[in-house]
Every structure is written in C-alpha cells, then in structure tokens.
Amino acid sequence: MMLQIRNLHARAGGKEILRGIDLDVEAGEVHAIMGPNGSGKSTLANVLAGRESVEVTKGQVLYLGKDLLAMPPEERAWEGLFLAFQYPVEIPGVSTLYLLKAGLNAIHRHRGLPEVDAMEFLALIKEKMRLVDIDQSFLNRAVNEGFSGGEKKRNEVLQMAVLDPKLAVLDETDSGLDIDALRVVANGVNGLRSPERSMLVITHYQRLLNYVVPDRVHVLYNGRIVRSGDKDLALALEKKGYAWIEQEARGVAPGAPPGP
C-alpha cells in the first residue's frame, strides 16, 4: 500500500478543517480529490507534505508502511513524497537549477546512491524539460521569481519529474491555467504516470480530469470524504455541481426522507 490515511483530523488557523479522513491509495493509482472551496483539500495536501502550521489532532498516515506524520518535510521528500504547490513560492537569489540539484543529491545521499555531478544533472534536466516545454533559460532564473502563473505550474511539474517521487500530491495544479497551459501540464503529469508512482490530484474542477484520467475520485466536503467513485463521479459533479453533494452530506437531498 502506498498511502493509508486513517481518521485524520487536523486544525489550521484555530479551526478544525479535517474531521476524519480515510483514504487508501495503491501503488500506480491516480486518485482525484475534489471538493468545494473550504472543504479541506489544500489542508490535506499540506498535512501530507508536513507544513508545521497545520496541526494534526487525531489519526494516522502510513506511507509505504511508515509513519509519515513523524517525519519532517525534507525526510518525506527523501522518502519519495512530492507536493506540487497551489501557489509556488518565489525564492529570489536561488536558481531552479541549484535547487533541483541540491534536492536530488539530498535524496541520493539519503538512499545511499552516488551524487550526480553537474554534467549528469544537466543531461537529466534537459530530458525532463521536454516533458513540460520549459525553456532552458528558466533554470538559471531565481525559483518562480517573475514567472507567470502557467510558468510556475510547469516549473512544479518539472521539479516533480526531476525529483522522481513515489507519491506526488498535486494541489490545484490546474488552477489559473488557460486551456493550452492546462494541456501542457496534463501531458507532463501523464508522462510521469507509472506502475510504481501514485498520484493524488487535488482539484476544484473536473476539467483537468479530462486529460489526467483518475482511477478513483473522492469528494471532500466539510473535512470528510463524503463520496467515492470512479471517473464518472467527476463528470456527475461537473453536471450537477457541488450543491448536490452538500445537500446529500447534510442529509437533505431532494426527494430523500429527512434525516434522524
């Protein structure tokens, strides 16, 4: 099992956001997490990546059988977890090239692999750049500084490709993209699908799932997964909107008997 989440509760900004999440992801699977704004999608992504401002109050997360929540963020990355940020951070003075080489070598050290030298790294990154159609000049620029929204998201996918994670969490990687940029990003993501790699694709809209077809779709509402299904669930959501789920979750779906 790649990822096993049990009864996960978490607080952020003084509010309880996650109220008991259960989720299993097998190796090679792509799961989509959908849900309206404020349902806890990004909080879930941040808990998995280890953001300290989110406090886990209950539950556990096993990643490849290990206690994920006990690891600092960098150790999660060494073990093969990757988060593509909804809002990638600008880091003036640090080039993407430097960041990725330092990150990749930290992973190699952790796994007892030899570090890559400058030449090997350049060859590797050139190959990965094709995947997301990024110009080489990006590599020498400061991380995300002055990048457009689309460039930032493509840079996230490039980083994912270079760091070669076992579990990738993509937090609204589709938000703010026009249709062309969305296609580029989706192609990049599809190019990284493999039987050894699992993905958690968090999205508000069904649009991305036309390109990245998920094995499972989960709907998050008010901090809980209220419904799971296959890719057709995403299509149903697109048609009916989240109101349907909200009413159902509150037990007041049209035509249904009133709740207890």
Next chain:
Amino acid sequence: MSTARADSGKEAYLSAFARLQKGSAAAKGSWTRPLRAAAIARFDEVGFPTMQQEEWRKTSIAPILQVEFQPQPAYTANGFTAKALERYTFEPWECTHLVFVNGHYAPELSRLRPLPEGAVVEPLAQALEARRDEIEPHLARHADDRSHAFAALNTAFMQDGMYVRVADGVSIEEPLHLLFISAPGGAPVVSYPRNLIVAGKGSRLSVVESYVGPHHDLYFTDAVTEIVAGEDARVDHYRLQRESEKAFHVALLQADLGRYARLGSWNISFGGGLVRTDLNALLKEEGGEVRLDGLYITGGSQHVDNHTLIDHAAPGCTSHELYKGVLDDRSRGVFDGRIIVRKDAQKSDAHQTNKNLLVSEDALVDSTPRLQILADDVKCTHGATIGQIDEDAMFYLRTRAISEAAARNLLIQAFVSEVLHGMRIDPIRAGLECLLFTRLRKGHGAGVEP
C-alpha cells in the same frame, strides 16, 4: 559612559602622543609633525564621542576606553609567516599584495607586481618624505577629522598604509590588495593604518583593503582612507573587515569625486567585536557617480555600525546605495544612511536601500535613512526593511528535499548574493561566497569566522 572615564581614556592617548613626539627621531624632522600636532589638538578639543551625540547614538565606544592599547613602535613579523597569509590572499589571486603587520609595512610578506608607467604604489611612510610635494596637498585634506575623534587620532598617530597615485589616463588593471594584519604578541596593540589614493583624470584602478586578525585576540584598529578621484576617473574600492571577534575596529573612508568620476564601493563586514565604519562620498563636481554596496554579517555579541554619507554637492550626480545585513545570536547592527542634496545639485539621482535579515530572536538592528534634500528637481528614493527568514520559502525548500539547516543557509546566501554578485573581482567574490558558505555550513550561524 561617565565623563570621568572618557577623560581618562583621552588622557592615555594624549600622553601616548607626547611620548611619540619625544621618542621618534624621524617624526621630529618631518613635515607631518605640525599636521600631527594639529590633529591631536583637535582630538583634545572634541574628545571621544558619547552616546549623547547624534552620530553615535546607537554605539557606545566605552569598551575601547577600558583597554590600554599601545601602538607598536616598529615592524616585527610577530611570528607571522607567508604561509599564514594564504587564508587572507584569496589564492590563486595574481595581484599586488601589500602586507602590514600591526600597522607597519612587512616587505618580506608583500608581493609586488609590475605596474604601468605613471602609477606609483608605495608604503605611505616611505613615500611621505620622498613625495612630499604630491602628498602634502591631499593627506588629511579630505577626511574631516574635526568632528571625528578617531580620524583625528589616526592623523596624529598615523603609521603606514598605501600611497597610490595614478597619472592621467593610466589604468592599473590588476587590483591592489592591502592586507592589514593585527598580530598582537603581548599587550593589546592599536594600529593606525592610513591610505591615500589619488586617481588622475581618466585613470582607473581597484583597491582592496583587508583587515584581519587572529581569532580571540584583543586589539584595536583605527583606519583612515582618503580617495581623490579626478575627472572621469574610475575607482573601485573594497573593504573587507574580517577582524577577530574581540577586536575593535573604527574606520573612516572619505572619497572626493571630480567631474564624471565614478566610485564603486563594497564595504563588507564579517568580523570585529565592536565595529564602526564611516563611509563618506562627496560628489563635488557635475556628473559624478557613486555606488555604495555594503554587507554586514554578525553573530555572537558583535556590534557593527555602518554610517554612510553621500553628499550631492553638484548637479547631475548619481548615487546608488545598497546595504544588507544578516544578524544572528545577540548581535546588533546599525545602519545610518545620510544623503544630502545641496541647493544647486539639481538633477540629482539618489537611491538608497537597506535590508536586514534577523535570524535570531535576540538580534537587533537599527536602520535610519536621513535625507536632506535642498534642491527641487531631484529623483530620490529610499527604503529600509527588517525581516525574518520567510517560513513559506523554508517549507517550499524542505519539500524539495533540502534539510532545514541547509534551507536556512540557502536563504541567507540568496539574501546576500545581491551584494556579492555585483563585485567586479572574481577571486574576492568567490572567496567571500566560500567563506560565508563554510561558516554557515559549520553551524556557526551567521556569526564570526570559524
């Protein structure tokens, strides 16, 4: 600081001066004798600064007065060898190195390289008498020691340093490195380095001043440099302060710029226990251009005070100033940036930025921009920031497999790179980057050199 102590501190320097005037045969016949006497009289008049004075509000010099420092009368290497120099000479850096130990020129440690015709580079003490005609019009004529007691003391006690004169139209391509080493043997030593740089019309040169001393040693450096840049001259000046973390370092740099002259200044402060630097640029004729970049990295209980003054006294001059500080532990930083735009200095263009990164809860920095704009047609901006390490950036880097310590160091390096990248001498830039990197890696925080 009590008045009594200030007075007794002053007395010690006055009687040291009296002994010097009596003892030194060379000083007796020198034309500098009245110059020195006038300087000590001014020092006697103004006395050591107190925190009641605006210019010294944030820095107490009381600790300097608690130690009886003695100048070393003549040159001895004090066991300092050419091998030990290597860590200060940015090897492999091919350039002229003039080395001074405890204020005195060290010929066997120095390395002189050929100079173009029209360039003179000599130890000042040696040039004083032989080149009196060219030196006398400049020495102590530019640096204002009426309001700066330490500059007056330097003039009174000045020992040695570099004299450079570059004739009109001549360029010295290789930088000149002046290395001032304090190597106290027994009693705490004070040294008074003094440099004079006279750049002729259309000339070019780069000067690097390094101030270094062994770890844990207590000593005092009181330095003055005067730069006179003629019309169209271009002078790059680097100040690398890497003193012992117990040392006191007080320095004044005065640069006077002629028509369309350009000065690039990099003022880097890594070491020192108590440090005060005054860096003054006078744009006295049309079209002059200064760029003042500074970097102070402090830790432990270091106190580093940078005062800069850019005086736009003529029209159409430009000044760009960028000072950055990284402060760790209980250290304290002071930045005081004064810009004067005189009444007739129309079309002045002045920009000042001071950015500080506090990497410890107990570090403290004071940033004071002071603009006096008396002309009406000017472009003048300033900004100061004081911040901590960006937590979002930290998290982002850590999700990219960078450890917490490495991420913190990376962000500090990124913060200072804006200053280091502007440097025009590769071995210095690379050397400082390496120094910083090593220091951060060894877990000394942003503190003094390991």
